[in-house]
Amino acid sequence: MNDMTPIETTLKDWETDQEVRWCPGCGDYAILKAVQRTLPMLGADPKNTVFVSGIGCSSRFPYYVESYGFHSIHGRAPAVATGIKLANPQLDVWLVTGDGDGMSIGGNHTMHVLRRNLDCQIMLFNNEIYGLTKGQYSPTSRTGTPSPTSPAGSVDRPASPCAFALGSGARFVARGYDVSKDLPDVLKAAYLHKGAAFIEIFQNCIVYNKDRFDDFTDKAVAADRQVQCHDGEPLLFAKGAKGLGLDLETLSLKVVDVVEGDWQAAGVLVHNVRNRALAHMLVEMPFGPFPMALGVIYDDPAPTFECAVIAEREGLVAGKSADLAGLLARGQTWTVS
């Protein structure tokens, strides 16, 4: 049907004629550029690419990508995407959602698209705030976040999107942030993963939650407060002076000091993207005592939903002909002459 040969495009080919309407300085601009830069590297074909979104600032994304796009309703992008992918499994389907859209009103659909393992990329822009409705706290807002609906600070405990994704059965979980130079690499890995690929992207809401992630994204602290996860490489940070080891007594991670680069002696763990237990520990380690784990945290493919649906149908219809007259006359019949 569709010719899936990688095709050559440039960043420009992925830009629409629409004026981008996010607030000046919004992290969404950087994410859009990162996606538009990545798509040519992947050999993606605009005609076979569909961006599907829900509602929220991030969900305007499809209007700015020169491909097929569907700006749906609040929280329901995973369901729309499921229909698209089942109807035409050869399409590349990207979901764009936010912490409100994907974790609150659409949390149910996020869970199910992950557990079913529909082949798609899910970019969850996490700015820890409701932007489009003017600044109310969101399900990922840290406890104590002051907002129009929580003047004394929010009392809810926040949800952790990556932990939620793993708990839902995701087979690919990654983290990045808007202005990170590593974001294209994460997007590439997500694209190459066959199945539902979940990417939490920390995104700076310049108006309602400005610089929320500075404590690990600011250049001055980045090296000390980020651990980049690379498959097969030690989980080091602070320019190699520190690493993540396993505390055997508590079966949890611990920060260890690395002396003279001898990470093995320090007991630093080697990252393994197929180690689900490690992935759980990396996404759940509390920021502050620990650095923020970024990059591809988990990547262990499993059979995809659309393939299972096709295989099931093929099994059921094997040897059957689509004889409509025969179908209508199924069951016990009688003839009146």
Next chain:
Amino acid sequence: MMATISSEYDASSHDERAVEAVVVRFAGDSGDGMQLTGGQFTLSTALAGNDLATFPDFPAEIRAPQGTLFGVSAFQINFGSSEITTAGDAPDVLVAMNPAALKTNIHALKPGGMVIVDTGEFGKRNLEKAKYAENPLEDGSLAKWDVLAFDISALTLEAVKPFGLGNKEALRCKNMWTLGLALWMFDRDRQPLVDWLKAKFAKNPVLAEANIAALNAGHAYGETAELSGPLRKQHIDPVPSEPGLYRTVTGAEAISLGLVAGCRLAGLPMFFGGYPITPASAILHHLVKMKEFGVTTFQAEDEIAAICSAIGASYAGQLGVTSSSGPGIALKGEAMGLAVMTELPLVIVNSQRGGPSTGLPTKTEQSDLYQAVYGRNGDAPLPVIAARSPADAFECAIEACRIATQYMTPVILLTDGYIGNASEPWKVPDPETFAPFPVRFLEEKNGGERVLPYKRDSRGVRPWIRPGTPGLMHRVGGIEKAVDSGNIDYAPDVHQLQTDARKARIDGIVETIPPQEICLGEARGTLVVVGWGSTYGPIHQAVRRARRQGLAVSHVHVRHVWPLPDNLGEVLAGFEHVLVPEMNTGQFKTVLRDRFLIDAVPLNKTSGQPFAIAELEEVIGRFFDRIPGNEGGKVAVNETQLPAPEIEQP
């Protein structure tokens, strides 16, 4: 095994009656297999060439506590040698498998009707559960009926003894024993049932043989009992019908088949997104068995995901279909608006049930008409079609597919629990006789150098563009959009124009729907009874009976609920009075009044049960001078209502 007989009626009087139609009701515990018994009796009736209509009536509980009043499940069938359009009002024969079934159903039985009871279930405990202070078989309270009481439980146990089943399993064969007796009573062939049992229990031949033995024993009992009591064999002649191949069909089956046929006529694969809900699930159950017809089924995580996945599939170029019942349809409301806004084809089937909220999950009602016609945020018009019977649902489903694909719009197909579960004989249609309506996708740019996804044709319809088509990349969404390009635009004039365009397109559908016909009676007269949906049968019979008395009454039944056929106003203007019977509080009546400024008078019933013919007949009578008490011939709104039910206080 004495047959106890009590009757103050002369049994011979109805021996001699020419039997044209009979209404039989099977009632028992919800675990007794009454629906199955009814279904098989229906099949044998159809095979005998009688016309028929059925009414399954069961509780919401799957297996309510045994022997309780609320756990009674019943199945009524009306069959005869002339045209049958309703499940019948009062049964002639009631089969009551326990005291609770007797108590909840006996008052429906015609005076002089026959009731068959299983004395084996009339022990102290079951009588208490059914809240009988005295055994009704002994206290004379059943005197106005023919009571045939025998120990069906013991007779069944005896019949299946050679197969060594446990007591519980053996007693499960009771329904087959009863069915055997019923087959004997109406002179039916047992062989199709024997074949069916062998197929059903292919993996357990002992169970098959036991059930067949019970069936045969019940049949043999009839032969024996005939010698000593009122039990007699009745033969009902086959109904003369149009030559051809027939089968029985339920509404849920007919809709599934119609959707498959409709998609074939459109040249499209079907995507069905559903979430289980009573009484709509049966459609999904049927469609999963039709995948060789290009059907993809998706059991979604909820009602919203079900419709959104169908919208996604339609966007990708298949025909998206979703189905639910009232509460689920309410959840789909926002997504229907999305389909209205993105102008994508979609079929939404609503198998209505009693509401509001959870309401009466297993009972029938027509109270989602407002929801269908008006029930979305914003001005979100969409066409609504209503099926009037199980067989009619087939054509309605095809019509829904036609309108959805030809007008790029979501379509609601209304059916209800009654139509969905009930079955009737169906002349198997020839698929070649339906005119195809092939879909054409846009394959090339339609605006010079640009693609204009919202460029409308003369009917106001936008092109359908599948992702994967080279050069036609575009974005759609629920936000207001510019004329032609579909880009985000919520300028005041744009919203005005697009709102008007959406409305005009739906209004324009009337051009391709057939003009309204009068289905019974003349074009002018004193009264027209206007119905929609499953009230067709009782209205038709009531009007027929009234006409036999010489009353100038006609029947109009509306399939296209929205937009309404253009000539409907003219048709109704031919009558002095317009009566609208509905299983709701007057929803279609309001739509008619609004659309045609006519003085439509409501007749409403919301008991979860279909209208009885007699109820309608009585109200029709009130419009005519000759009816005592209505000499003036004027009928006020409050005079068309049924008497308020009286609830027995415990």
